[in-house]
Amino acid sequence: MSLLYTQTIVIVRPGILADEYGNNKPDWAGAARTTVSGVNAQPHGGSAEDTEDKQVTVTGWRLFTPRGMDLDLRETDRVEMAGMTLQVTGKVARWPAPGGGVHHIEADLQEVS
Template sequence: MLYLQTVAILRAASLPDRYGNSKPDWANPARIPVRGVNVQPQGGSAEDTDDKQVTVTGWRLFTPRGMDLDLRQTDRVEFDGMVLQVAGKVARWPAPGGGVHHIEADLQEVD
C-alpha cells in the first residue's frame, strides 16, 4: 500500500560551456518514468536568508523490496509537480544472498 506513487527521473546530457568544460543541459533532460515508489517528507523546511530568500524542503524516496533504480546523485526527480534535487549518494541496501533489497534517496526542493 505504501508504494503507489510515480516519479520521473530527470537526467541531463552534458554540453560544453564556452571554456570547453562539461555542464549539464537541464533545459532538455531525459525523462525516465518510475512507478511503484514511495516519497515522504523528511526533516521539514529550512530558510536561508543570508544572500537571498531560499526555502529548502527535504523529501525521501524509497523503493519496495527487490526494486533497484538507475538513480544517480547528479539526477533530479520530478514528483507531484515539483522538481527535486538528489542530495548526496543514493543508498542501495543489500539483500541477503545478493542483489539490492531496496534503495533510499534524500531529495531536496529548493525554492
C-alpha cells in the same frame, strides 16, 4: 504491491554540454526523462528558510523503493514528483539483499523554492 508504494516519479537526467572553455556542464534542456511507478517519498529532515537576501525555503524528502526494486538513479539527477522538481543530494543508498542483489534503495532529495 504495498499501499505505501503508490507514487509515481520522473527521473530527469541531464545531457552534457561543453561551455565556452571546454568544461562539461549539465544540459537540463535536453534531459532524458524516465517515469517510475511504485515508489514512496516522504518529507524528511524538515524545512529551513533563508531570508537574508531573498525568501528561500529548502525542504528535504526521502525516496524509498519497495523490496527488490532498484532504480537507475544517480546523485546528478533530478526527480519530479507531485508538481515539484527535487535535486538528489548525496549518494543513492542501495541496500543489499540477503543472497545478493538490491533489497531496496533510499535517496535524499531536496526541494528549493
